[in-house]
Amino acid sequence: MTLFEKIASREIPAEILGEGADWIAFRDIAPQAPVHFLVVPKHCIPRINEAETSDNNLLGNLLIAAASTARQEGLAEDGYRIVVNNGPNGGETVPHLHLHVLGGRPMNWPPG
Ligand code: AMP
Numbered sequence: 001m002t003l004f005e006k007i008a009s010r011e012i013p014a015e016i017l018g019e020g021a022d023w024i025a026f027r028d029i030a031p032q033a034p035v036h037f038l039v040v041p042k043h044c045i046p047r048i049n050e051a052e053t054s055d056n057n058l059l060g061n062l063l064i065a066a067a068s069t070a071r072q073e074g075l076a077e078d079g080y081r082i083v084v085n086n087g088p089n090g091g092e093t094v095p096h097l098h099l100h101v102l103g104g105r106p107m108n109w110p111p112g
Pocket of ligand 1: 003012013014027028030031047084085091092093094095
């Protein structure tokens with residue numbers, strides 16, 4: 001079981017912000033912005049590079065969940081950023097697909 005599967009099954013505690021049939025959103029343990037949460041599929045896809053066409057519904061649900069949780073967190077008006085890290089150069093550290101949602105401050109571009 002991956003770390004995020006253990007969070008989804010409540011084996012490991014996290015501050016859960018919401019969940020649906022196929023996703024869960026919880027605060028990042030090491031926030032990089034005033035608001036920083038992750039949206040994760042309950043069924044593990046290791047990373048976006050391994051997603052398949054048949055995952056299209058799930059991937060859409062993750063984006064919709066990210067936006068609705070961002071609204072719930074009060075980020076809609078000022079905006080926010082959604083990030084997906086893939087592989088070593090992308091900065092991926094947990095091999096279970098997740099969307100980072102960051103807000104509460106202006107984001108830099110280009111990203112680091
Ligand atoms: P990434 O580097 O894109 O793979 O992102 C993994 C993220 O998971 C990092 O931002 C970590 O801070 C976060 N993280 C690791 N362990 C936990 C945990 N137990 N609860 C919440 N977030 C975590």
